[in-house]
Amino acid sequence: MLIDIIAGARPNFVKISPIINALKKAQSGGFDVRYRLIHTGQHYDPKLSGSFFEQLDIPFPDVNLEVGSGTQAQQTGQIMAKYEQLLLNLPSNYCLVVGDVNSTLATSIVAKKMGIKIIHVEAGIRSGDLNMPEEINRIVTDAITDYFFTTTKQAGQNLKNSGISDDRIFFVGNTMIDTLLNQMHKLIEPPFFKQLSLVKNEYIVLTLHRPSNVDQSENLISLLKAVVQASKGMKIIFPVHPRTFKVLSQVDFSSEYLNLVEPLSYLEFNYLVKYAKAVITDSGGVTEETTVMGIPCMTLRNTTERPETCVIGTNELLGTNPEAIKPAMETLFAGKWKKGSIPEKWDGKTSERIVIELQKIFAKGL
Numbered sequence: 001m002l003i004d005i006i007a008g009a010r011p012n013f014v015k016i017s018p019i020i021n022a023l024k025k026a027q028s029g030g031f032d033v034r035y036r037l038i039h040t041g042q043h044y045d046p047k048l049s050g051s052f053f054e055q056l057d058i059p060f061p062d063v064n065l066e067v068g069s070g071t072q073a074q075q076t077g078q079i080m081a082k083y084e085q086l087l088l089n090l091p092s093n094y095c096l097v098v099g100d101v102n103s104t105l106a107t108s109i110v111a112k113k114m115g116i117k118i119i120h121v122e123a124g125i126r127s128g129d130l131n132m133p134e135e136i137n138r139i140v141t142d143a144i145t146d147y148f149f150t151t152t153k154q155a156g157q158n159l160k161n162s163g164i165s166d167d168r169i170f171f172v173g174n175t176m177i178d179t180l181l182n183q184m185h186k187l188i189e190p191p192f193f194k195q196l197s198l199v200k201n202e203y204i205v206l207t208l209h210r211p212s213n214v215d216q217s218e219n220l221i222s223l224l225k226a227v228v229q230a231s232k233g234m235k236i237i238f239p240v241h242p243r244t245f246k247v248l249s250q251v252d253f254s255s256e257y258l259n260l261v262e263p264l265s266y267l268e269f270n271y272l273v274k275y276a277k278a279v280i281t282d283s284g285g286v287t288e289e290t291t292v293m294g295i296p297c298m299t300l301r302n303t304t305e306r307p308e309t310c311v312i313g314t315n316e317l318l319g320t321n322p323e324a325i326k327p328a329m330e331t332l333f334a335g336k337w338k339k340g341s342i343p344e345k346w347d348g349k350t351s352e353r354i355v356i357e358l359q360k361i362f363a364k365g366l
């Protein structure tokens with residue numbers, strides 16, 4: 001029995017690390033399964049890829065498809081062609097994909113057409129916003145997935161509403177949180193922490209990489225100005241994604257309060273978040289991590305596929321209008337930000353639950 005485990009972009013690495021660990025543990029306990037780790041090469045910069053492999057102890061990929069960047073279709077198409085070639089030479093029995101990036105979609109389509117069963121971890125979440133490539137990736141992947149592992153009951157309900165039968169949906173929790181809880185005691189203070197004289201609980205972390213926020217420089221600058229104004233002189237640390245850097249490097253904007261830093265490693269980024277006053281972001285994964293760490297989080301998007309981070313957690317959806325930032329920051333500075341709690345089964349044991357279910361699925365020969 002051979003499972004392909006697919007990873008292509010930064011958040012994928014965080015999600016597959018504990019699954020691989022749980023698989024290895026089960027193998028040593030007698031689970032007769034082999035896995036092949038396939039890196040599509042969607043992310044290739046050491047800061048977006050290699051550092052995650054090193055820090056999260058992810059084994060060196062068995063295969064790297066080395067597709068690199070491109071338009072949506074170029075990237076997706078390249079991954080499809082290269083993964084198909086691999087499967088033609090060396091077929092597998094199952095294809096395990098995580099999340100919602102182009103690598104998730106591309107490999108799922110190829111596997112399904114070659115009669116390989118798809119296991120989707122983080123299935124069923126929906127934002128309803130078809131302007132985001134990730135939402136299209138989620139819908140298409142789930143339309144052809146065989147086994148659905150979900151982070152919340154709501155995600156399972158979304159799948160049932162689309163006609164998926166109960167026996168293919170497994171509510172297991174969140175593997176990203178497995179990683180967070182495993183790594184929490186290893187977090188690393190970034191070198192700039194002292195250089196910038198950062199004080200715990202007295203700085204803001206900002207991340208922005210969604211095309212709708214960063215691809216048009218006017219939008220990006222309006223958001224940055226609003227964050228700076230609303231932060232009332234508090235230091236803002238902004239690890240800049242390469243996509244965002246491309247746009248920022250073409251314009252002339254700076255502020256003494258806004259500190260641009262390179263993309264951070266996993267352990268450094270979560271150190272920064274753990275001691276932040278608040279996080280302002282357009283990432284989905286970050287809203288899950290802030291929820292578990294109990295850090296106030298403001299999301300600069302109009303929708304979220306992770307409503308639990310708002311309903312149960314510390315996240316608030318502000319939308320993309322810069323004017324929404326000031327009142328939210330006033331609530332924060334008044335000490336009135338909601339406390340939040342942790343969603344069900346976000347307990348660090350999700351990957352173990354996934355592997356237990358996989359053993360049952362394989363035993364039935366499904």
Ligand code: UD1
Pocket residue numbers: 009010011042043044045048069070075100101102103133134209241242243246
């Ligand atoms: C991708 C995912 C997004 C995820 C994000 C995490 C899709 C559709 N999007 O977005 O869901 O939240 O990863 O970071 O799959 N680049 C580099 N070095 C790299 C990779 C990319 O410089 O290692 C630059 C390239 O200029 C590239 C741009 O970043 O064109 C965007 O990369 P891409 O992988 O297409 O999408 P992300 O914006 O990273």
